[in-house]
Amino acid sequence: MNYAEDRNRRMLRARDTMDRRYAEPLDVAALAAVAHISPAHFSRVFKATFGETPHRYLQRRRIERASALLRETTMSISDISTAVGFGSFATFTRTFGQIIGETPSSHRLRSGDGVAPTCAVKSLRRPA
The missing domain is CATH 1.10.10.60 (Homeodomain-like)
Structure with a gap:
């Protein structure tokens, strides 16, 4: 598996978590942990992948x-x-x-x- 595929899978895993647990308090740190990357990197990669910030x-x-x-x-x-x-x-x-x-x-x-x-x-x- 190449880097882009791995990154996309991680972002999809985090987005799926947001879809399932939308009513719970979710912060960037918790979502980054789901994706197994740092919180700062998570926000940048999420926006690059989906076109909007995790919060939005x-x-x-x-x-x-x-x-x-x-x-x-x-x-x-x-x-x-x-x-x-x-x-x-x-x-x-x-x-x-x-x-x-x-x-x-x-x-x-x-x-x-x-x-x-x-x-x-x-x-x-x-x-x-």
Whole structure:
């Protein structure tokens, strides 16, 4: 196995951990340990591999899950914020707005329209 393949496998292992454990407190040091590299090197390599920092990837993953919970459940927005791993409701709403482009409450209201096929709705609502 060459260096690039090994590096990519390590980054995929860390990203898979983030996908599985998105609601838990994850820091760069813990993710770097999963990838078996130093924390400083991990951040650089992750961004080079996936095009965004580990922190931004984790935030986006959490917001994707929050978006699904807003559409599919009647949980309060505050409970959803906590369930997806945000320690601060203000940080959750600000991050949600930056990624989705609307507030969590307006997102929930808009999700009940049911005019388009589910596949189209999911494609349009997937954060960039």
